[in-house]
Amino acid sequence: xxxxxxxxxxxxxxxxxxxxxxxxxxxxxxxxxxxxxxxxxxxxxxxxxxxxxxxxxxxxxxxxxxxxxxxxxxxxxxxxxxxxxxxxxxxxxxxxxxxxx
Numbered sequence: 001x002x003x004x005x006x007x008x009x010x011x012x013x014x015x016x017x018x019x020x021x022x023x024x025x026x027x028x029x030x031x032x033x034x035x036x037x038x039x040x041x042x043x044x045x046x047x048x049x050x051x052x053x054x055x056x057x058x059x060x061x062x063x064x065x066x067x068x069x070x071x072x073x074x075x076x077x078x079x080x081x082x083x084x085x086x087x088x089x090x091x092x093x094x095x096x097x098x099x100x101x
Contacts, residue, residue: 001083007056008039017040018040022037042054061083063076
């Protein structure tokens with residue numbers, strides 16, 4: 001589950017993790033900016049002897065509570081129940097050099 005953030009493309013070999021599907025739109029304050037179908041919000045890449053995880057949304061890996069509006073964002077949100085597992089899997093991949101992914 002993501003909440004806000006950015007979309008991006010990768011022009012190097014990569015493993016996509018979060019890909020925007022059909023009909024997804026990007027909005028500015030009041031106007032439609034672009035259709036983002038096929039763009040990424042998360043990807044894994046190997047770089048030199050290391051690995052890189054790229055995400056266009058940071059809130060999904062936080063645990064936030066808006067006390068004034070009584071809303072939860074990030075790993076506190078019930079719809080984001082799989083986010084802790086995703087983060088743990090990414091951390092394992094980043095720290096496991098020399099093994100196939």
